[in-house]
Amino acid sequence: MRVTLRDVSVRRGARLVLDRASFEIGPGEFLGVIGPNGAGKTTLLRAALGLLPMQGHSSLAALPPASRARAAAWLPQTREAAWPISVEALVRLGRIPHRRRQAQEPAIEDALHRMGLTALRHRPITALSGGEQARALIARALAQDTPALLVDEPIAGLDPAYQIATMTLLRELARNGRTVIASLHDLGLVVRFCTRLLLMDQGRIVADGPPARVLTPDLLAQVFGIRGAFFDTADGPVFQPLALI
Numbered sequence: 001m002r003v004t005l006r007d008v009s010v011r012r013g014a015r016l017v018l019d020r021a022s023f024e025i026g027p028g029e030f031l032g033v034i035g036p037n038g039a040g041k042t043t044l045l046r047a048a049l050g051l052l053p054m055q056g057h058s059s060l061a062a063l064p065p066a067s068r069a070r071a072a073a074w075l076p077q078t079r080e081a082a083w084p085i086s087v088e089a090l091v092r093l094g095r096i097p098h099r100r101r102q103a104q105e106p107a108i109e110d111a112l113h114r115m116g117l118t119a120l121r122h123r124p125i126t127a128l129s130g131g132e133q134a135r136a137l138i139a140r141a142l143a144q145d146t147p148a149l150l151v152d153e154p155i156a157g158l159d160p161a162y163q164i165a166t167m168t169l170l171r172e173l174a175r176n177g178r179t180v181i182a183s184l185h186d187l188g189l190v191v192r193f194c195t196r197l198l199l200m201d202q203g204r205i206v207a208d209g210p211p212a213r214v215l216t217p218d219l220l221a222q223v224f225g226i227r228g229a230f231f232d233t234a235d236g237p238v239f240q241p242l243a244l245i
């Protein structure tokens with residue numbers, strides 16, 4: 001599904017925290033939204049979904065709520081569990097937009113399996129570690145089985161194996177025709193997995209393109225205040241942040 005944003009702006013009080021953001025993304029793309037703390041990444045994703053008052057146009061936000069819930073799944077950054085429901089019940093919530101339409105169980109089993117939660121399915125989510133809770137919330141988004149997936153820091157708090165597994169899964173979903181947008185901080189992993197990067201700074205999109213064209217020495221210095229290096233490895237290009245400037 002194509003997701004289009006045109007001149008989307010968000011104000012918080014007197015501050016413009018998102019300034020005329022525009023981009024278009026289609027099936028097959030895995031877009032990594034990167035930028036320093038406070039750059040506006042979460043704001044961009046939430047505005048795209050219509051979860052914030054905004055100006056401008058977002059194709060997802062323009063959909064009626066029921067259609068939007070079948071078009072896009074959302075993994076929020078905050079991972080607190082409000083109620084001690086079971087992992088399986090949480091994942092089942094992802095199926096609400098599809099109720100009455102399809103068999104529910106295969107999507108729930110698949111999501112539990114993909115996130116390594118089958119053995120934890122009856123555990124209350126309040127009795128899981130932070131990383132396990134994050135995996136349960138990713139599984140809920142997967143169970144929603146939508147053509148677009150917007151995920152806010154999906155690998156924060158995950159161990160290295162689940163970080164790689166989750167990035168691999170998101171890349172596979174994109175390769176199978178989904179549209180995936182993820183805010184991410186790990187520049188090494190975005191270079192390995194994302195097909196395209198959107199670099200944000202102070203509420204603006206300052207670069208949009210393939211990883212090697214976005215993580216240039218000039219932009220790394222200007223936006224992050226760091227320098228880093230690219231290496232070619234048997235597993236593909238690798239980027240390592242090296243030092244503050």
Ligand SMILES: Nc1ncnc2c1ncn2[C@@H]1O[C@H](COP(=O)(O)OP(=O)(O)OP(=O)(O)O)[C@@H](O)[C@H]1O
Nearest residue numbers: 012013017035036037038039040041042043044183
């Ligand atoms: N509820 C709010 N009220 C006022 N300002 C807010 C609110 N939420 C976010 N902001 C401000 O909006 C700006 C963008 O925040 P946002 O959460 O989009 O950044 P981010 O790039 O996702 O940051 P991080 O990497 O730290 O998660 C920040 O300056 C933040 O302080």
